[in-house]
Amino acid sequence: MPEGWRWKCQPARREKKKGRAMGGTITGVRKKIEERNGSEEDVEGIQQREVTIDKERWRIITVYNREGSKDALDRLRKVIVEREKGNMLIAGDFNARTGREGGCCVKSGEEEGGKGKERRSRDGVINKQGYELIKAVEERGWMILNGRKRGDEEGEWTYEKAGGRSVIDYGITNLEAEEKIRSFKIGCRRESDHYPIMIELGKEYIREERKQKREAEMIQDWSNEGVEYFRSNIEKIEWEKEDVKGGWEELEEGVKRAVKMKRRGGRKGVGWVLWWDKECREKKKEVNRAGRKYRRRKMGYNxxxxxxxxxxxxxxxKEAEQRRLEEGEIKKITTEAQAWKFINRGRKKREGVSNEIKMQEWEEYFMKALEGVKERSVGEGEEEGRRVGRKDEEGISREEVNIEIERLKKGKAAGIDGIRNEAWMKGGDKVGKKLEEIYRKI
Incomplete structure (x- = not known):
């Protein structure tokens, strides 16, 4: 699960030996939000979190009533009756259809049990489970937020499957917290048959990571998607200048413009996967647009x-392609070090320096890798050995340029020109040929 959150899980259960497990709830609270660690034990299908928002305590209860049973509502009553005072918010899947009922909330100046503002809903059906939920709401003087608050004025559908639609997911609150809820919205994500419920509490503020994102500097993107973008732009460039200074400035400017930029420090959200790319993002936007049109009856279900x-x-x-790539990499793993490198890449954690390696071993390794020693100058014979297949009058050859590019390391900081090693490594023949032309004229 993503870092920066305090996660709480209630596992799904398998009622029989065969078949899939059902139920289960996961809730997360950002670590930056103050949370009271209560001693209450979670009841089946019910999770409680108590947090502080805008210096006020909120008791937030997540409910999953798989069959809309009366027993689950009785358990909810028992959990809440112990500490019902204060700001309380209940949200989840109740599997109950309440029509336009459940808008009861006792206001000052009204008679006990009086009705508040009538609730709107696209689902006018009330089933048996719905009557039980309405009864529980009215007994406690609670109110259902669906169809009453800003953002859900029409009481949108919350569940859809096989062409059938209903409202079975609710937000419920008490009188004390009702006016502190800024908005209640039904989202339009299509990963599930249930639409997400979004509730805004307290005053409006900019989330910390959004604020940081706005202020963050732009950095070069050398992911697979970024490399494809870079190569595509490089192929479109036509070199015009032939002199050394002009040619280098043209190459430098062309490489900088070809690189794709991204914001530094973007966090990986819930559900982040390695294979997710631009094509998936665009397709998801297309589906969400279609969903909104269908909701407004501007598009047919089929x-x-x-x-x-x-x-x-x-x-x-995309997932199958990523799995095949990983299986190919796993087959090439021959040492434990390679195995851990593969695992840590998925974890996105920084690899520490091994304390078991002595300084002498480090010196020997880097002297061999960098073809150097502690204190000595490069002799004429060695300099000749680095001139691969060329005479002095020919200048630097293309093969030498390629050898030096192959020796570059990934992930190094850019120099004063602002160009990272990846630009030369991923530039292909076009960039390599231009470099050779410039070096021959020096």
Missing amino acids: EFVVKRREYRELCEK
Whole structure:
């Protein structure tokens, strides 16, 4: 799971020996948000977190009532009745259809049990489980947020499968917290049959990572996607200047413009995977646009299903390709060091320096790798050995340029020209040929 969060998990359970496990809940609270570590034990299908937002305590309860059973509501009542005072927010999948009921909330000046503002909903059906949920809400003087707060004025659908739609996921709060909830929205993500519920509490503020993202400097992107972008731009360049100074300035400017830039320090969100790329992002945006059109009845269900199926097939294809690449890399692993390097790459953790390696071993290794010694100048014979297949009057050969490029290391900081080693390593024949022409004229 992503770092920077305090995670709490309630595992799914398998009722029979065969079949898949069902249920299970995961909740996360950012480490920057103050949380009270209570002694309450989680009840099946219910998770509690108590946090401080804008100097106020909030008790947030996540519910998963798989079958909309009355027993689950009784467990919820028992959990809440112990400490019902204060800001309370209940959210989750209740598997109950409440129609337009459940908007009850006792206001000052109203009679006990009086109705508040009528709730709107696209789902007008009330089922047996819905009546039980409405009863629990009205008994406690709570209110259902769906169809009442800013952002969900129409009471949007929260669940959709095989062309059928319903409202079975809810946000519920008490009188004390109702006015402190800024908005309630139903999202439009298509990874699940359930739409996400987004609730804003307290005053509006810029999340810390968004603020840092705005202020962060731009850095060069040398991922697989960035390399493809760089090579594509390099191939479009036409070299014009032939003199040494002009040719180098043209090459330097062309390389800088060809590099793809990205913001430094972008965090990996929940669900981040290695194979996710620009094509997946664009396809996901397309599906979400189609989902919004379908929600507004501007697109038919079959057309929307086709878009969603294409997106899922693309993700499955990318995942399978990444798996094949990793399997190929695993087959080439022959040592324990290579195995740990592969594992740590997935973990994205910095590899520490081994304390078992002595300083003498480091010196011998780097002297061999860099073809150097502690104190001596390079002799004429050795200098001649580095001139690969050329005479003095011929200047530097293309083969020598390629050898020096191959010796460059990845991930090194750029020099005063702002160009990293990857630009020369990934530039291909076009950049190599231009370098050779410049060196021959020096």
